[in-house]
Amino acid sequence: MKNIKETKVVNFFYLGPPGSGKGTQAALLASFLKLKKIDCGGALRQLIKEKGYFAQKISKTMQAGELVPTWLVVNLWFDFLKNTNLNQGIITEGNPRTVLEAEILDDMLFWLGRKNLKVIYLKVRLSEAKKRMLLRRVCQKCNMPVSLYFNPEIKKCPRCQGKLVRRLDDKVSTINNRFKVFEKQVLPAVKYYRKKGNLIEISGEGSIDKIFKETLKKLNLLKK
Template sequence: MRIVLVGPPGAGKGTQAAYLAKNLSIPHISTGDLFRANISQGTELGKKAKSYMDAGDLVPDEVTIGMAKERMSQPDAANGFLLDGFPRNVSQAEALDGMLKSEGMQLDAVLDLEVPEDEVVKRIAGRRICRNDSSHVFHVDYSAPKAEGVCDACGGELYQRPDDSEETVRTRLDVYHTQTEPIIDYYRAQGLVATIPALGQVNEVTERAMAALSHKGKAA
C-alpha cells in the first residue's frame, strides 16, 4: 500500500508510522529522516537543504520533493511506503500525485490522525527531557518521574525544550492549520482520507488505522 500519514504535532505520527510500516511490511519514509540522511551523506539535495536551514529559512518545496522522489525510487519502496511529514502542503501533494502518476501508481489511503488541540498542547508542553540523555523522556501527567525534575534512570536534570513550550506548540499548530491541514480536503476530494481518532493506547490507535486501511483496500 501507498499511504500518507497526516496529523498535528503531538498526534503520535512517528509512533504510529513505525507500527503501521512494520505491520504492512513497507518502509516508513519520514521527512526528518530524509533531511538527516541527505545532509549527513553530503548529497546535492542535502547541501541545498543545509544552506537554507543554516540561514534559518524554510527548505523550498522542490528540495523536499526531490529527496522524497529519490527515496521512493529505492527498491524497498517498490511495493509501497508510508509517508510521514510529506507532503506538507497542497503543492507538495500535487507534486506527489504527479510523481506517482508518471510511474503508473497512485495513493491507496491518507490517514488523518485526529487529536483535540488542547490534548496536543498537553502532550507536548508536558514533556520533560533528561539533560544527560535525551532518550530519557518523561511527562508531567502521563509518565511523571519519581522525584520532580530528576531523571529516574540516571539522576540527571529534567528540562522542557524551548520548542515544547505552550506558546511554541500553539504557533506550530497555527502553521499546521494554515499549511498542512488543506491537504486533507485535497485528498478527501479524491476519496482517500480515513480519519483515525488518535486518543487512547498506542495499540488501540494502530488497530483503528489497520481497520481503516483494510476497508480502503476492499474499496479499492
C-alpha cells in the first residue's frame, strides 16, 4: 500500500449515545470545516420510502432499535466515498457502530489515503440523553429536527409550520433498546479508538454553543 498517496484532509467520525446531540454538533463542524457529511441514517430512511421488502426489513429493524447489518452500511459507505472528491474531508454521525465496522471503515479510508482520522466522542449521561430523546421531534413535512428539550415553547415547525412528530426510531419502546444496543455494540467501538489513540472526548452536556466551542478548542481550531 506504499504507493497510495496520502491526502491531507481530515476525516471525522462523530460518536455518542442516542440523544447526545451528535447530529447537531456534526452538522456544525461540517459547515465550519466544509466537510462532506455521510448520513447513513438519512440514507436508510430514504431507502424505507422506496417500499418493497428491503424497505420493510430496514424499517422493522430500525423500529426495534436494532442495528441494520454491517454489509448494508458498508454499501452505503462505498456509494458515498466513490462520489466524494479525495480532497474533501468527510464527517459521519453515529458511524461506525461496532468494532467490526470500525475495522472495515478504517480499512476503506486507509486504502483511499484518508489517514488523518479523528474520532469525536460526545459523552452524555444516559439519563440525560434519554430525557432529550423523549423530547425530540421532526417536522412531518420538511423533516427539520426540533428539540423540545432546548426549545420547550415550540408547537409547530419553525420553518414551514408543519406538524411535529416523533422520528420512527424515537418511539418510547424503541429508545430503551437503542441504549442497550449502544452499550453493547457501540461502546466497544469507542474503546477501540481510545486504544488506537484517535479518540477526542467531549462533554455533551450544556448548551449547543458551549459544546461546539469546546470541540473547536480541543481540535486547536479556536483563535486565541
